[in-house]
Amino acid sequence: xxDSKHWTLNIDEKGIAWLHLHRQDSKINTLSTEVxxxxxxxxxxxxxxxxxxxVILSDKSSGFIAGADVSEFTSWNNEEETYQYIKYCxxxxxxxxxxxxxxxxxxxxxxxxxxxxxxxxxxxxxxxDSPSTRIGLPEIKLGIHPGFGGTVKSIRLMGPLSAMDMxxxxxxLSARAARKTGLCDYVVPERHMLNAARKIILEKKPTRxxxxxxxxxxxxxxxxxxAHQMRKRVAKKxxxxxxxxxxxxxxxxxxxxxxxxxxEHEARxxxxxxxxxxxxxxIRVFFLQSTIKENGKQSDFRASHxxxxxxxxxxxxxxxxxxxxxxTVTLQDQSPDxxxxxxxRAAILFKxxxxxDRLVTSAMDRLIPDVEGxxxxxxxxxxxxxxxNLNAKQNLFKDLESQVHEDTLLCTNTSSIPLEEISQVLKxxxxxxxxxxxxxxxxxQLIEIVHSEDTDEEKIKQTSAFAIQIxxxxxxxxxxxxxxVNRILMPYLLEASFMAQEGIPVVLIDKAALDFGMPMxxxxxxxxxxxxxxxxxxxxxxxxxxxxxxxxxxxxxxxxNLGIKTxxxxxxxxxxxxxxxxxxxxxxxxxxxxxxxxxxLLNEAIACLREGVVESEELLDAGIIFGTGFAPFTGGxxxxxxxxxxxxxxSRFDEFNRKYGDxxxxxxxxxxxxx
Numbered sequence: 079x080x081d082s083k084h085w086t087l088n089i090d091e092k093g094i095a096w097l098h099l100h101r102q103d104s105k106i107n108t109l110s111t112e113v114x115x116x117x118x119x120x121x122x123x124x125x126x127x128x129x130x131x132x133v134i135l136s137d138k139s140s141g142f143i144a145g146a147d148v149s150e151f152t153s154w155n156n157e158e159e160t161y162q163y164i165k166y167c168x169x170x171x172x173x174x175x176x177x178x179x180x181x182x183x184x185x186x187x188x189x190x191x192x193x194x195x196x197x198x199x200x201x202x203x204x205x206x207d208s209p210s211t212r213i214g215l216p217e218i219k220l221g222i223h224p225g226f227g228g229t230v231k232s233i234r235l236m237g238p239l240s241a242m243d244m245x246x247x248x249x250x251l252s253a254r255a256a257r258k259t260g261l262c263d264y265v266v267p268e269r270h271m272l273n274a275a276r277k278i279i280l281e282k283k284p285t286r287x288x289x290x291x292x293x294x295x296x297x298x299x300x301x302x303x304x305a306h307q308m309r310k311r312v313a314k315k316x317x318x319x320x321x322x323x324x325x326x327x328x329x330x331x332x333x334x335x336x337x338x339x340x341x342e343h344e345a346r347x348x349x350x351x352x353x354x355x356x357x358x359x360x361i362r363v364f365f366l367q368s369t370i371k372e373n374g375k376q377s378d379f380r381a382s383h384x385x386x387x388x389x390x391x392x393x394x395x396x397x398x399x400x401x402x403x404x405x406t407v408t409l410q411d412q413s414p415d416x417x418x419x420x421x422x423r424a425a426i427l428f429k430x431x432x433x434x435d436r437l438v439t440s441a442m443d444r445l446i447p448d449v450e451g452x453x454x455x456x457x458x459x460x461x462x463x464x465x466x467n468l469n470a471k472q473n474l475f476k477d478l479e480s481q482v483h484e485d486t487l488l489c490t491n492t493s494s495i496p497l498e499e500i501s502q503v504l505k506x507x508x509x510x511x512x513x514x515x516x517x518x519x520x521x522x523q524l525i526e527i528v529h530s531e532d533t534d535e536e537k538i539k540q541t542s543a544f545a546i547q548i549x550x551x552x553x554x555x556x557x558x559x560x561x562x563v564n565r566i567l568m569p570y571l572l573e574a575s576f577m578a579q580e581g582i583p584v585v586l587i588d589k590a591a592l593d594f595g596m597p598m599x600x601x602x603x604x605x606x607x608x609x610x611x612x613x614x615x616x617x618x619x620x621x622x623x624x625x626x627x628x629x630x631x632x633x634x635x636x637x638x639n640l641g642i643k644t645x646x647x648x649x650x651x652x653x654x655x656x657x658x659x660x661x662x663x664x665x666x667x668x669x670x671x672x673x674x675x676x677x678x679l680l681n682e683a684i685a686c687l688r689e690g691v692v693e694s695e696e697l698l699d700a701g702i703i704f705g706t707g708f709a710p711f712t713g714g715x716x717x718x719x720x721x722x723x724x725x726x727x728x729s730r731f732d733e734f735n736r737k738y739g740d741x742x743x744x745x746x747x748x749x750x751x752x753x
Contacts, residue, residue, distance in 0.1 A: 082116050082119070082120075083102055083112070083116065084099060084100065084101050084102060084112070084113050084116050085097060085098065085099055085100075085113075085116050085117060085120055086098040086100070086137075087120055087123065087124075089127070089129055092130055092276065092280065093129050093130035093131075094129060094130050094131045094132070094133060094275075094276060094279055094280075095124055095127070095129040095130075095131070095132045095133070096133050096135065097120055097124075097132060097133065097134045097135070098135055098136070098137045099113070099134070099135070099136050099137065099138075099143065100136070100137035100138060101113060101138075105138075105140060106138060106140050106141065106144045107136055107138050107140075107141070107142065107143045107144060107193070108143065108144050108145060108146065108147040108148075108192075109143060109145065109146045109147060109167075109192040109193070109196070110146075110147035110150060111147070111150060111163075113147075114166075114167060114170060117170060118170055121170065121173050121174060124177065125173070125177070128178070128179070129179055130179060130279060130280070131179045131180040131181065131182065131279030131280075132174075132177060132179060132180070132181040132182070132200075133181075133182045133184055133275045133279070134174075134181070134182070134183050134184065134196065134197075134200060135183075135184040135186070135275075136184075136185075136186060136187075139186075139187075140187060140188075141186060141187030141188035141189065141210075142183070142184075142185040142186055142187060142188065142189040142193050142197070143189060143190070143192065143193025143196060144188060144190050144191070144193060145190045145191025145192045145193055145194075145216075145217075146191055146192040146226075148220065148361060148364055148365075149365075151220075151352060151357075151361055152358070152361065154352065156353075157349045157350060157352075157353050158349075160348075160349040160352050160353070161345055161346060161349040164225045164226070164344075164345040164348060164349060165345050167192075167225070167226040168225075168226055168227045168341055168344075168345060171195060171196060171198075171199040171226055171227050172199065172227065174196070174199040174200060175199045175200075175201075175231075179279075180201050180202065180278065180279045180282055181199075181200040181201045181202070182200055182201070182202045182203070182204060182275045182278055182279060183196065183197035183200040183202070183203045183204070184204050184271055184272075184275050185197060185203060185204065185205045185206065185211070185213065185262070186206045186211070186268070186271070187206065187208070187210050187211055187212075188210070188211070188212045188213070188250075189205075189211075189212070189213040189214075190212070190213070190214055190215075190216055190250065191214075191215060191216060191217055191224070191228075192226050194213055194214060194215050194224075194228065194232075195215070195224055195226040195227055195228035195231070196226070197213075198227070198228060198231035198232060198235060199227065199231065201285060202263045202264075202278050202283070202285065203256075203261065203262040203263055203264075204262065204263065204264045204265075204266060204271060204274050204275060204278070205253040205256055205257070205262045205264070205265050205266075206253065206265075206266070206267075206268055206271060207253055207254075207265045207266055207267050207268075208253065208268070209252070209432070209437065211252065211253040212250040212251065212252065213250060213251055213253075213256050213261060213262070214244055214248065214249060214250035214251055215228050215232060215244060215245045215248070216248035216249075216250060217245075217248070217323075218245060218246060218247070218248040218323050218324055218327070219248040219360065219364075220357060220360050220361055220364060221321065221322075221323050221351060221352075221354060221356040221357030221358075221359070221360040221361070221711070222323050222348050222351045222352055222357055223245060223323050223324075223326065223327040223330070223344075223347070223348060223351070224245060224344070224348075225344055225345060225347075225348035225349075227341060227344070228245075229241075229245065229327065229330060229331070229340070229344050230340050230341050230344060232244065232245065232261070233296075233331065233335065234288070235260055235261065235286075236259050236260045236261055237260070237288065237289060237291065237292030237295070237296075238292060238295050238296055238301075238304070238331065238335065239291075239292075239295060239304075240259040240260065240261075242308060242327070242328070242331060244259070244261075245327060246308065246312060246324050246327065246328075252433075253265045254433075260286050263278075263283070263285065263286070264278070296335055296336065297336075298335075298336050301331070301332050301335060302332060305328050305329075305331065305332035308328050309325065309328055312324045312325065312328070317593075317595075320356065320595045320709070320711045321356060321711060322351065322354060322356060323351050323356070323357070326347050326350075326351060327347075329347075330343055330344060330347055355711075356711045358713075359710070359711055359712055359713030359717065360710060360711060360713075362713045362714075362717065363699075363700075363703060363710050363713060363714070366696055366699060366700040366703070366714070367551060367700065367704075369696065369700075370551045370552065370553060370697075370700055371546060371551065373542065373552070373554075374542040374543055374545055374546035374551075374552045375543065375546060376539045376542070376543070377536070377539035377540045377542070377543040378543070379487075379539070379540035379543040379544060380543070380547060381405060381458035381459045381487075381544055381547060382405060382406060382458060383405070383406050383407075383408070383453065383456050383457050383458050383459075384397070384400045384405050384406070384407045384408075384457060384458065384459045384460075384461065385407070385408045385410065385448070385451075385453040385454050385456075385457035385459070385460045385461070386400075386407060386408070386409050386410065386460075386461045386463060387410045387411075387451075387460065387461070387462050387463065387464060387474060387478075388410075388411060388462065388463035388464040388465075388491075389409050389410070389411035389416050389417040389419075389420040390411075390420075390463065390464075390465075391423075391517070392463050392491060392515065392517060392519070393409070393411075393420070393461070393463030393464070393491070394409065394417075394419065394420025394421075394423060394424065395420075395423065395427075395515075395517070395518065395519035395520065396461060396463055396491065396515055396519055397409045397420065397424070397445060398420070398423065398424035398427050398428070398445065398519075398520075399427075399519050399520055399548060400548055401424065401428075401441050401444045401445045402427065402428065402431055402432075402441060402520075403547065403548040403549060405444065405548070406444045406446070407444060407445055407446065408446045408447075408448035408451075408452070408453025408454075408456075408457070409421075409445065409446065409447055409448060410448045410449065410450075410451045410453070410454075411449065412449070413449060414447060414449060417447045417449070421445065421447065424441075424442070424445055425438075425442060427520060428441045428442065431520075451481075454478060454481045454482060455481055455482065455483070457482065457486055458485075458486060458487065459486065459487045459489060459544055460478055460482060460486060460487070460488055460489065461489045461490075461491060461513055462474055462475065462478070462488075462489065462490045462491060462492075463491040466492060466493065466494060466495060466614065466618075468495055468499055468500065471490065471492065471495065471500050472499075472500060472502065472503045473503075475488065475490070475500060475501070475503060475504060475510065476503045476504070479504050479505060479506070479509070487509075487511065487537065487540055487541055487544065488504075488509050488510050488511070489510075489511050489512065489513035489541060490510065490511075490512055490513065490528075491512075491513055491514055491515055492512060492514070492528075493514060493560075493561075493564055493615065494559065494560060494561075494564065494614075494615055494618045494619070495618075496530070496557045496558070496559070497510055497511075497512055497528055497529070497530040497532075497533065497557040498530045498531070498532065498557060501530065501532065507530075507532045508532050508533055508534040508537065509534065509537060510530075510533065511527060511528065511529060511533055511537050511538060511541040512526060512527065512528020512529070512555075512557065512561070513525060513526075513527065513528075513541055513544075513545070514526035514527075514528055514561060515550075516563065516705055517607070522704075522705065523550060523551045523704045524550070524551050524553060524563070524700075524701060524704040524705040525545045525550045525551065525552050525553070526552075526553055526555045526561050526562060526563065526701070526705070527541050527542050527545065527552045527553065527554045527555065528555055528556075528557050528561055529554065529555075529556065529557060530556075530557040533557075538554060542554065551700070551704050553692065553697055553700060553701040553704075553705075554692070554693065554697070555691055555692055555701070556689075556690060556691045556692075558689065558691055559618065559619050559622035559623055560615065560618075560619050560623075561691070562686060562691050562692055562698065562701045562702075562705070563701060563702065563705035563706060564615055564619070565619065565623075565682060565686060565691070566679060566682045566683050566686060566702055566706075566715075567679070567705075567706050568612075568615060568616055568619055568682075569625075569678040569679060569681070569682045569741070570600055570675055570676075570678050570679040570682075571600050571603065571604050571612060571616075572616060572625075572627065572628060572631075572678075573600075573674050573675055573678045573741070574587050574591075574599075574600035574601050574604065574675060575604070575628040575630055575631050576628045576738070577671060577674065578601065578628075578630055578648060579628050579629065579630040582666060582671065583659075583661035583663075583666070584601040584648045584649065585601075585658045585659060585660075585661045586661050586663050586666055586668065586671065587599060587600065587601050587671055587675075588600065588601050588602055588658075589663075589668070590668050590671035590672040590675060591672070591675055593668070593672065594672050594675075594676060594709060595709030595711055595712065596707065596708070596709055597707040597709075598707070600675060601648045601649070602648075602649065602656055604641065604647070604648065605641035605642050605647035605648055605649055605651075605656065606641060606642050607641070608640050608641050608642075608643060609631060609634045609635050609639070609640045609641050609647050609648075610635050610640045612631060613627065613631050613632060613635050616631065625741060626741070634647060634648070642654065642656075673730055673734075674734060674738075677727070677730060677731065677734070677742070678741065678742075679708075679715065680715055680718075680719060681731075681742075681744065681745050681748075682745075683698060683702065683715045683716060683719075684716075684719070684745045684747040684748055684751060685745045685747060686698060687716065687747060687751075688745065688746070688747035688750070695714075695716040695717075696714075698714070698715070698716055699713065699714020699715060699716050699717055700714065702714060702715050716751065719751050720751070724748060724749070727744070727748065728744060728748075731743070731744040
């Protein structure tokens with residue numbers, strides 16, 4: 079037996095080598111340079127010993143390998159240095175692939191990026207049969223693509239369609255989905271994993287053969303046609319200018335899939351991509367996400383029973399999401415009829431996410447209609463999600479405080495009412511925190527953890543810990559009008575409405591935002607949020623912060639055209655999709671449209687930072703990226719600001735101020751950002 083810092087090698091009585099990874103000083107396994115260097119020494123030993131077989135496994139209960147150590151990506155000084163390291167890792171994994179004995183990757187829980195590429199170098203992959211098991215190649219989310227041989231080996235194993243789809247989307251597969259696509263060989267319960275690995279090695283089970291369809295699609299004459307379709311599909315969601323990685327991956331497959339040079343070009347391609355601003359900014363976003371998660375772990379608070387008051391779209395979906403994360407939830411409203419639609423939506427969500435009937439049934443059993451509110455006294459967390467009315471919320475919380483036990487978290491999902499006003503009726507106002515979810519709940523990662531001057535700091539930490547427990551990103555924000563996300567987003571949406579009121583075609587307004595890199599145009603976004611909701615929030619913010627609400631918004635709401643939910647807003651909708659007429663932009667200055675939208679958003683972001691709505695630039699960037707989808711390739715609005723010239727922006731503000739009035743007054747916080 080040989081021991082080292084991160085790896086341990088044991089050879090059993092059957093001659094099978096068991097290579098265990100347990101990275102020291104880390105909760106998860108990642109492939110740092112030090113880990114890779116140690117792996118190299120063990121591969122050399124295995125090559126010398128000639129064992130019956132090799133099993134690579136993790137000693138971490140958290141999972142197999144999360145991927146490469148992303149923190150090292152920013153330390154590589156130039157493209158050539160990156161290339162040399164990538165080539166080193168490729169050669170290391172190739173040596174595993176070339177071992178004369180059978181090799182098995184025994185995968186418990188998550189397996190991502192470089193961990194998946196390591197597993198692809200083994201002859202077999204066995205996955206734990208558990209909902210927690212996820213395997214994939216998500217590098218595209220960092221502005222790169224697989225580089226340790228993953229592009230070559232995944233395509234060879236899974237076929238080009240399945241492999242390219244997995245890499246282009248960055249989607250992680252469940253154990254059973256991985257088995258279906260050919261990414262893994264066996265899916266087994268935990269109690270059988272070790273024996274399954276032994277049996278595969280000793281019996282030398284046959285591996286899956288490549289399908290005829292995969293061979294046809296990989297033909298060099300067919301590939302350009304398939305690649306063209308791939309580019310069209312990717313271009314609908316991302317531009318080559320903003321996100322070069324998926325297009326580079328398609329180029330790589332199209333040109334070199336039948337060539338021994340593909341591994342070489344994979345290394346060259348990823349080395350170039352890592353040097354781009356997009357990759358560096360997306361890596362920044364990755365670390366922002368990690369920081370938020372760590373900030374949310376300052377408390378050991380864990381909930382088991384949640385009580386949600388209000389079974390509307392937001393309340394019902396919050397309840398369903400909590401159930402999906404393993405919690406028991408009682409859902410309260412005034413009658414069973416009001417709760418029924420939420421239960422129906424939850425059933426659809428559970429079937430989509432869980433797929434297995436017994437898991438769906440178990441989830442449904444944990445979502446309990448509760449008209450009388452019996453669950454209040456048992457709850458660890460009570461979440462209020464009723465309509466935005468101060469008196470109604472005050473009366474509810476006064477009643478809730480009299481029923482819950484001392485340690486229960488009292489949370490409001492209000493999107494606009496200050497906590498100080500709601501908590502006036504409480505005997506202990508310091509108990510109240512804001513837990514502001516975003517719609518749709520199952521897709522939006524951010525939760526604003528709202529606090530007032532009175533809020534107890536321990537309650538803030540516990541609420542943040544609860545957000546982490548349900549797989550959401552908590553950002554602490556001050557209780558000010560609109561909090562963070564709604565306050566910054568609303569001027570952007572209102573400016574789009576002003577432009578529509580001026581007669582600028584709405585499709586061009588949306589196009590300007592999409593060209594900047596937004597995931598959706600502001601006009602379509604307003605329609606999807608609901609124009610009545612936009613109007614309500616806009617009126618509340620204008621009353622508290624000043625500003626004018628465009629008449630066109632009030633007119634749409636008065637006429638009953640509320641957006642997608644009524645089939646018509648700024649757009650008309652068919653089967654949930656907007657009908658976007660073609661529009662001639664010859665007479666329209668698209669740069670002006672884009673600048674008007676983005677400058678309103680940036681100006682409000684700077685005001686929020688200056689007023690201390692959040693504690694740092696990093697948290698503001700994270701909040702707006704994860705709360706609104708603000709162009710991730712920029713690294714966030716404030717990170718983007720650092721690339722701008724203050725003189726040029728001042729000139730644009732002055733120009734727009736003369737044309738459109740006081741909504742284009744440059745916040746004094748700009749000088750602190752661009753100095």
